[in-house]
Amino acid sequence: MGQCKCxxxxxxxxxxxxxxxxxxxxxxxxxxxxxxxxxxxxxxDFSLFRLPYVALGWYVMAYLPVGLPVIREAWxxxxxxxxxxxxxxxxxxxxxxxxxxxxxxxxxxxxxxxxGELFQxxxxxxxxxxxxxxxxxxxxxxxxVEKDGLRSVNPREVRVGGTIEVxxxxxxxxxxxxxxxxxxxxxAALTGESVPRTIRRGEEVLAGMIAADRVVRIGxxxxxxxxxxxxxxxxxxxxxxxxxxxxLFIRRFARIYTPVVVGLALLVVALPYLYSLANxxxxxxxxxxxxxxxxxxxxxxxxxxxxxxxxxxxxGIGAASRLGILFKGGNYLDAVTKIDxxxxxxxxxxxxxxFEVRGVEPAGGISPEELIGLAASAEAxxxxxxxxxxxxxxxxxGIGLMPATGVTEIAGQGLAAExxxxxxxxxxxxxxxxxxxxxxxxxxxxxxxxxACAVDNVYxxxxxxxxxxxxxxxxxxxxxxxxxxxxxxILSGDRQRIVTNFAAKLGVSxxxxxxxxxxxxxxxxxxxxxxxxxxxxxxxxxxxxxVLALSDVGIAMGGLGSDxxxxxxxxxxxxxxxxxxxxxIRVGKITxxxxxxxxxxxxxxxxxxxxxxxxxxxxxxEAVFADVGVALIAIxxxxxxxxxxx
Numbered sequence: 001m002g003q004c005k006c007x008x009x010x011x012x013x014x015x016x017x018x019x020x021x022x023x024x025x026x027x028x029x030x031x032x033x034x035x036x037x038x039x040x041x042x043x044x045d046f047s048l049f050r051l052p053y054v055a056l057g058w059y060v061m062a063y064l065p066v067g068l069p070v071i072r073e074a075w076x077x078x079x080x081x082x083x084x085x086x087x088x089x090x091x092x093x094x095x096x097x098x099x100x101x102x103x104x105x106x107x108x109x110x111x112x113x114x115x116g117e118l119f120q121x122x123x124x125x126x127x128x129x130x131x132x133x134x135x136x137x138x139x140x141x142x143x144x145v146e147k148d149g150l151r152s153v154n155p156r157e158v159r160v161g162g163t164i165e166v167x168x169x170x171x172x173x174x175x176x177x178x179x180x181x182x183x184x185x186x187x188a189a190l191t192g193e194s195v196p197r198t199i200r201r202g203e204e205v206l207a208g209m210i211a212a213d214r215v216v217r218i219g220x221x222x223x224x225x226x227x228x229x230x231x232x233x234x235x236x237x238x239x240x241x242x243x244x245x246x247x248l249f250i251r252r253f254a255r256i257y258t259p260v261v262v263g264l265a266l267l268v269v270a271l272p273y274l275y276s277l278a279n280x281x282x283x284x285x286x287x288x289x290x291x292x293x294x295x296x297x298x299x300x301x302x303x304x305x306x307x308x309x310x311x312x313x314x315x316g317i318g319a320a321s322r323l324g325i326l327f328k329g330g331n332y333l334d335a336v337t338k339i340d341x342x343x344x345x346x347x348x349x350x351x352x353x354x355f356e357v358r359g360v361e362p363a364g365g366i367s368p369e370e371l372i373g374l375a376a377s378a379e380a381x382x383x384x385x386x387x388x389x390x391x392x393x394x395x396x397x398g399i400g401l402m403p404a405t406g407v408t409e410i411a412g413q414g415l416a417a418e419x420x421x422x423x424x425x426x427x428x429x430x431x432x433x434x435x436x437x438x439x440x441x442x443x444x445x446x447x448x449x450x451x452a453c454a455v456d457n458v459y460x461x462x463x464x465x466x467x468x469x470x471x472x473x474x475x476x477x478x479x480x481x482x483x484x485x486x487x488x489x490i491l492s493g494d495r496q497r498i499v500t501n502f503a504a505k506l507g508v509s510x511x512x513x514x515x516x517x518x519x520x521x522x523x524x525x526x527x528x529x530x531x532x533x534x535x536x537x538x539x540x541x542x543x544x545x546x547v548l549a550l551s552d553v554g555i556a557m558g559g560l561g562s563d564x565x566x567x568x569x570x571x572x573x574x575x576x577x578x579x580x581x582x583x584x585i586r587v588g589k590i591t592x593x594x595x596x597x598x599x600x601x602x603x604x605x606x607x608x609x610x611x612x613x614x615x616x617x618x619x620x621x622e623a624v625f626a627d628v629g630v631a632l633i634a635i636x637x638x639x640x641x642x643x644x645x646x
Contacts, residue, residue: 027065028115034062035107042104059103066107066114067094084258093297097620100287100294105620109298112628139173145217156224165217172209175227176218177202186210202395261300261610265293268614288616295613298623299606309595312638316591319645324575325584326558332570335553336588338534341527342480342581343547345520345539346492346502348385349557350476350578351467355389355449359464363440366460369399375453375463377402377419378426382409389465390426390451410434412493412516414451425454428493430514432459449494469505472579477506479582487533491520491547520547528552538581555581590644598634605630 038058041049049055074087090113097106142155145163155173158164163179166172172185182200187209196212199205205218207227269289276284313330320327327333344350360368376394379387380401394401404417404424413434414427425435429452432439437454443462451463470476480488489510492499496513503511512523524547527533537544537551545568548554556569557576566572573580609626612618618626 024118025115027069028111028118031062031066031107031111031114034058035104035111038062038107039104055103056098059107060098062107063094063098063110067091067110070110070114084262086258089258089262089297089300093294093620096290096294096297100290102291102620109620109624112624115628139171142173143167158220158224160220160223162220163217164220165215166211167215168211168213170211172205172207172211172218174218174220174224175207175222176205176220178205178216179219180214180216183214183216184212186212202392258300261296265296265300268293268296291620292614292616295618295620295623296610298620299609299613299618299627309598309638311635312591312595312598312641315594315638315641316587316645319642320584320587323580323583323587323645324573324577325580325587326572326574327584327587328570328572332553333588333591335534336536336571336585337592339536339553339585340485341487341489341533341535342485343489343491343524343527343535343537343551344578345537345544345547346490346494346499347467348540349538350470350473350490350502350506352470355386355465355467357389357393357463358448358466360461361464362461364455364458364460366455369397371453371461372397372463373399373401374419374422374424374455374460375426375451377404378407378415378417378424379451380404381407381417382415385467386449386451386465387415390463393463412519423456425457426451428452428495444495445497449498469502470576470578472577474506476578476581477508479579480585483582483585485585491515491523493517517544517546520544521550524550536581538578540576555584587645591641594637594641594644598637601637602630602634 038049038055041058042055049058070087071091074085074091077083077085077087090110094106094110097103097109139155141152142158143150143165144153144158145165150165158174164174164176178199178201180201182198184196184198185205187197187206197209204221205216207224269286269292272282272289273284273286276282310330313333316333317327317330320333357372360371362368362371366374372390372394376391376399379390381404382388391401402419404419407415407417409415410427410431413431414425416423416425416431416435418424425431425437428450429439429444432452432454435454435457437457437459439452439454439459443450443452446464449465449467451465453460453462477488487510488508490499490503490506490508490512492511492513493515494513496511499511499513503509515523524535524537527535528550534553535551536553536555537547538555538557539548540557544556548556548568548570553571554569555571555573556566558566558572558574571584573584605626609618609623613623
């Protein structure tokens with residue numbers, strides 16, 4: 001129908017302004033009234049209708065309100081060298097019907113086609129509005145705190161480092177850090193979660209959150225265009241450009257299919273004529289065979305396919321967004337349906353990633369406070385959850401941090417830096433071994449996460465930390481197994497003992513620890529060498545980015561996850577819930593099932609009516625009802641995805 005060739009009509013988040021019912025349906029209603037009046041006058045043998053050209057003129061006037069826009073679009077497409085669009089098919093079919101004297105049918109074909117197009121546009125707009133209402137919630141103003149009070153400005157004008165104030169019930173316009181003691185925030189626009197989240201001083205607040213219970217002040221850390229909400233909007237908008245295989249196939253098919261059916265329609269007229277030349281006994285009536293060809297043209301219109309299929313995938317993307325799952329394209333909706341192997345990172349993915357320091361064991365005459373201060377000074381330069389926990393613990397105790405220089409972060413191990421004139425090494429025991437630092441063997445047997453430290457290449461003790469499984473982690477594993485995915489694995493840079501303990505709690509038998517980022521890459525690469533494996537990797541950290549890129553489907557935790565992981569991933573889970581991995585697969589399966597239902601419906605009905613039309617059984621009335629009816633059913637089926645995903 002009217003949008004099926006624009007490539008992205010069903011896939012943009014910016015919905016057009018809504019028109020009134022009168023503006024939308026005024027022209028079709030006028031044409032319908034005139035067509036019915038014409039049929040009644042003809043049936044009543046109205047004397048005026050018997051005059052030459054009166055009936056033709058009446059039906060032409062009934063035709064023009066709905067026909068002119070289609071004819072105009074057909075002409076524009078022809079100028080753009082698109083001679084076989086659905087607009088051209090409808091124009092040729094209706095003008096042909098006028099030629100053979102089937103005036104009411106000519107009007108009816110264009111009328112019902114136009115009505116079907118209107119319903120299609122409303123369905124597309126609804127899908128756009130669903131996503132737009134969910135995501136496009138950026139405030140137009142920000143209240144900047146200045147010496148003489150508050151100043152309201154465009155969020156784009158607020159500089160990093162400034163402070164903004166957000167009143168209760170207002171939406172946060174920019175990413176930043178909470179400077180108020182603590183507050184509750186509604187995070188539904190970002191995560192899809194209805195339960196408010198409590199954020200404390202020093203913790204991150206994201207654009208799109210709503211201050212739920214009090215006035216808060218936020219120190220801005222990112223410009224407007226780099227905010228979390230802006231990133232989500234960009235991801236959803238970019239999703240329209242990544243077409244699923246079914247979409248790409250239908251578009252390629254339509255470019256071949258339409259010229260072919262036009263050629264077949266010509267043969268419907270030409271072949272009987274040629275046969276009549278060879279067999280004079282055959283009574284060839286040109287208008288009869290032309291009528292059959294016109295029926296063939298009307299029913300061959302591919303709009304049910306090229307509209308409903310993109311709409312189906314966009315519906316799937318929108319429905320997933322409501323759950324806090326962002327697919328970066330319809331192709332990934334298809335890809336997740338083929339997953340049979342799911343590999344999880346541990347920290348921040350299956351666990352909360354909010355480590356807490358539970359103990360300090362200094363060595364070599366260093367006091368606990370000094371050890372904490374030195375470790376935190378180095379770890380302040382890392383975004384790793386363990387590093388954040390150490391810094392948070394130091395600040396909680398009121399221990400000041402020293403500025404660090406010469407910081408070197410070794411992925412999967414820790415950092416080396418200089419602070420207070422001393423060389424500090426803070427990380428796991430592999431890091432200490434790499435720098436040639438000797439340490440007691442007994443710390444190898446500790447079953448929890450530790451940050452081992454060395455000062456000036458001398459072992460200085462360790463900090464003991466603990467992480468917890470996310471509440472829904474066991475449910476996530478169970479949901480994947482319920483989908484028939486049995487090959488579930490855990491990869492981690494933590495020691496094997498820690499990883500094994502976590503895996504046992506989840507019922508996962510394959511768990512691999514002591515892995516550096518390159519080790520994870522090798523492991524997933526080994527899985528992919530078996531062509532039978534379709535691998536999804538689920539991670540959150542910067543060190544997971546290579547594995548996310550390597551896997552068939554990369555899934556990133558978008559709440560706590562690093563920018564590198566989110567940018568590299570194909571699917572982003574804004575809620576940070578591992579159970580949403582199974583939900584993403586279910587959305588993909590539902591979308592794919594609906595899309596193939598539409599393909600089967602459209603092809604099946606069209607084939608039957610085409611054959612009936614060529615045989616002289618189906619009329620233009622059946623053809624237009626079959627074409628428009630199939631398109632509307634397919635569109636409604638695609639829209640149904642929004643209600644199927646809970």
